[in-house]
Amino acid sequence: MFTKLAESIKNRPIIGWGIFLATMFIVFLLGLFAASITERRAEIATLFNNKKVDIEGIESRNEIWGENYPRQFNTWEKTADMDFRSKHLGNMPEDALENRPEMVVLWAGYAFSRDYRVPRGHMYAIEDVRATLRTGTPDAETPDMQPAACWMCKTPDMPRLVHELGIENFYKTMWSAYGDEAVNPIGCADCHDPKTMNLTITRSALVDGFNNWGKDITKATPQEMRSLVCAQCHVEYYFKGTDKVPTFPWHKGITVEEMEQYYDEIAYYDWIHTLSKAPMLKAQHPDYELFLLGPHAQRGLSCADCHVPYISEGGIKYSNHQVMSPLKNISVCQTCHRDSEENLRNYVYQYQDKTFEVRDRVEKELARAHIMAKTAWEKGANEKEMATVMQLLRHAQWRWDFAVASHGGSFHAPVETQRILAHSLDRTMQAQLELQKILFAHGITDFKIPDISSKAKAQEYIGLDMKTLTQKKDKWKEAVIPKWIEEAKKKERLIAEK
Ligand code: HEC
Ligand code: HEC
Ligand code: HEC
Ligand code: HEC
16 A cells, blocks of 8 residues: 555655645644643633632622623623523513413402513513512502512522521511612522532522421532522522511422412411402412423433533533523533424423413413302302302412413423313312302302403403502602612622613
8 A cells, every 4th residue: 555655656746745734734733722722721720710809708799700700700691681582481571461361360469460571581680570560669658568588589689688687687677678789680699609619509498498398408419409509599489477588388398289288287378369359379480399390300400401501612611601491592402302403492382382271271261260259259158158169269279370480380390280280270160160059049140251351451350550550660660779779889789780
């Protein structure tokens, strides 16, 4: 072979030059590669040694962490983007009551009937809690609608304040008391220990939740921590007692029935429904609990595997902190699934479509049941007659809310979510059957549901004066929020314009 090559070069010298140049080029590339490997190694090693600022205690100002960890900070900042809509979710603002006005009736008497928007990026947590009609217009004349506990899931200023004031003192006051203190949106200090950058739990409610459940959170593996940092907020909880301390109802377990049993035994309710008079439960967002019952958790995945995935940039592998719908960069699924983007997207949509078929039906029938109950009371039904109905309405709506308020549930745990909705529909129809009998006994044979086909009509029906509420809120926002921000800047709680 070599004699043949030597002969060829002798006959056509250009081949020899060609081989020579190609070899030189390869050597050159290898040199470049070696140099860049050393450089990248050094870069990774220096990430931790090269901190520009030393972070002490609970530093809620995200920009300060950003000086040390620009890649994570820059991707975290992108939670402000509003550029993606999947079939049902995404990071854009959306008025959920406008799309599904029956929910106004389901929450009659509770602040959610005034205003309910789908969640968007973490960067908006502060802005949105200030703006929602659910926090009212607290000032010198108007009392607060919400306790201080409302800040728990919005800001790293919450653990900072708890540290400074003591946990009891923190909760003892109302939401607006911290208007000029709780100013930085969900960030680094919510999930990281500044010294080691390890994931850490900053909300003691989760630690207590684990204890109630009979588990020790300090035994969590690093992989479990990649879910538990999210479980500080994406869980079911209620505000316990007069001090309104956030408490996870996991004493009997984390299924919808086990939590219901806990609430029933302590006779807890969030509000009395103004139409049906049923003692209601409001589910928060049991994303973590439902996720645990789904196929991915059972194969050992954590939230971060899809929502804070590793990405590579210039040879540096780091965690993409743009927490949002994974469908925007669906290649994250392909680290495990050898399947086309289209198929993967369709699996998600199929689960969601099937779940929402049942959800939409529950919302229509449950709203009807509440209104039937209202009519029954008006026609003279008594508490004894209505007792079964009250319990059925409470249990039906708790199941519906649990399944729906976990926004990712229909994908995270499709079978469990559909099972819960099926039981909700079952209790809803049982309530209607009971109510039919009661109405009939009181001489009603032609029950008709009022027109609740739009948010405005439904809100008018339940007696909300939206015009006044909205005007008051707009005025309040103009008057109060700039003052909070100015005060926060004076106290150096805030760095950049937010
Ligand atoms: C300190 C509380 C808190 C923590 C910790 C937290 N979240 Fe959130 N999350 C929220 C709140 C509040 C919102 C809604 C913000 C809004 O709409 O203004 C939200 C919104 C989201 C959204 C919707 C984003 C969009 O673009 O629509 C996703 C997805 C999400 N969180 C996932 C996670 C994951 C995954 C983790 C853990 C890595 C996590 N969250 C940790 C409180 C938290
Ligand atoms: C909602 C929770 C959450 C928030 C908020 C958060 N992180 Fe992280 N961070 C994570 C998770 C999860 C990982 C992956 C850790 C692992 O794999 O063990 C991570 C990893 C990191 C790492 C290790 C290197 C890497 O990229 O994997 C750094 C550094 C980091 N985050 C910096 C930040 C900074 C800076 C902020 C604020 C701008 C921030 N994080 C906000 C959850 C969070
Ligand atoms: C296997 C990947 C995967 C894992 C793991 C995962 N999710 Fe999701 N999550 C998704 C997908 C897919 C959606 C639906 C996105 C869509 O429809 O646009 C979603 C939706 C969500 C939403 C609703 C987003 C919105 O725009 O309203 C939240 C909140 C959420 N997930 C939180 C979590 C939490 C918390 C965990 C861990 C307890 C978790 N997810 C684990 C893939 C995952
Ligand atoms: C870290 C690995 C990993 C990632 C990332 C991941 N999956 Fe999976 N997924 C799995 C495993 C493991 C299973 C169980 C498969 C099995 O046992 O055959 C699974 C199962 C599934 C299933 C079947 C569920 C069932 O009911 O059994 C679907 C659908 C799916 N994944 C979709 C997705 C989508 C969509 C994404 C991205 C948003 C995603 N997965 C991201 C590992 C992953």
